[in-house]
Amino acid sequence: MKAGRLGLGAEGERVAKAFLQAKGYRILRENYSTPLGEIDLIAREGEVVVFVEVKARTSGEFGPPQSSVTLTKQRQIVKVAGLFLEREGLAEAACRFDVVAVTFGGKRDRPEILLIRDAFCVGGSAVF
Known part of the structure; x- marks a missing residue:
């Protein structure tokens, strides 16, 4: 299961x-x-450094990936x-935290993708 x-x-x-x-978006790392x-x-994304957490699931049976x-x-x-x-010497750069939730249904070639911009902030409050 772990390999899957x-x-x-x-x-x-x-x-x-x-x-x-x-x-x-320009991928840096x-x-x-x-x-x-x-x-x-x-x-x-423009001048903003974006830190992205990606979560993927095969279904919503146990809740959406972002949960x-x-x-x-x-x-x-x-x-x-x-x-x-x-x-990276970017301590003063504007930044945000996004989440990309990917749900693969029966066909992996057509996943459902949800981008949640500003998904959470430094203080720990989330929008989902």
Whole structure:
């Protein structure tokens, strides 16, 4: 089961990346990893640095994909984002946190994709 989830996650990230690029996002990093955690995608939309968490599921049986972006996960992403901004000399850059929820139905070639812009903020409040 674990390998299936890893495959699903990688496929979700691939789909999310293509989706965001089609919307004009410029991908800066994929799977940015630190001892504090990982961020799936880091992008720029105009002058804004966007930290993207991608969640993928095969159905909505256990709730929508975005429901698994817990407060703990949000806090981890915020910490890793701060480290990225510091390391890249972007501490003063405008940034935001988006979630891309990908639901693969019976046909993996036509997933449902939901972009949630400003999904959560540094203080930990989420819009979903």
